[in-house]
Amino acid sequence: MSTSTYHHGDLKNALLRAAERMIDADAARRFSLRELAREAGVSHAAPYRHFSDRDHLVAELAALWMADFVDHQEASAAGVDARANLLAAGVAYVTWAANYPSRFVVVFDPAVNRGPGPTGLGVHAGRHIALLDHLVGDAITAGVLTGPPEVTGRRLWATAHGLAGLVSLGHLPLEVTREILDRTLDAG
Incomplete structure (x- = not known):
């Protein structure tokens, strides 16, 4: 379940905060941008609007x-x-x-x-x-x-x-x- 605070217009920060939560929980875990999108509560393509990988x-x-x-x-x-x-x-x-x-x-x-x-x-x-x-x-x-x-x-x-x-x-x-x-x- 996503703990997203995403609101339209703040996608990049929502992705950064979601990634921060994931890394804070386990620095060694290699999550994908698809997993990040799920955590942030956005479409799986959304992270690519701001990050190439x-x-x-x-x-x-x-x-x-x-x-x-x-x-x-x-x-x-x-x-x-x-x-x-x-x-x-x-x-x-x-x-x-x-x-x-x-x-x-x-x-x-x-x-x-x-x-x-x-x-x-x-x-x-x-x-x-x-x-x-x-x-x-x-x-x-x-x-x-x-x-x-x-x-x-x-x-x-x-x-x-x-x-x-x-x-x-x-x-x-x-x-x-x-x-x-x-x-x-x-x-x-």
Whole structure:
């Protein structure tokens, strides 16, 4: 039975929301556009008005989700203290993954995320790297971190990403994130 909120004139958003529900329920499930149409309560041909195929739809959702992911980090790191901003962004990274584990998988799926590019997901992936580089640069300038900025930044990203994966899969409680990231920053 469809849980559609589709109303004439809002087909694209109805399809995106239906796909979001399906992916949130099971990121690994490979649904067809026909199944999506059924979930959205529209004709089986309707999805093709906006999406050439399932990959096109998933890429568009991934771009929306990456934007939300980066927005969440940017909002958390809006203070004046370089160390606190870096820590807050790391906690926000892991928290978003814990709150949206299926979306986290999709956003970082190499088949979907092909890195920075001129549109969609690539734009927001570029924003993500730019934010990391900015926060690490501020922390190095403030004496919080040392070392080459790119290496230091990628080390911190790897730590946050690893924690995000472990937390989103239920292997670590979210509550330990802040302490682990805090100690990682203390190590320089």
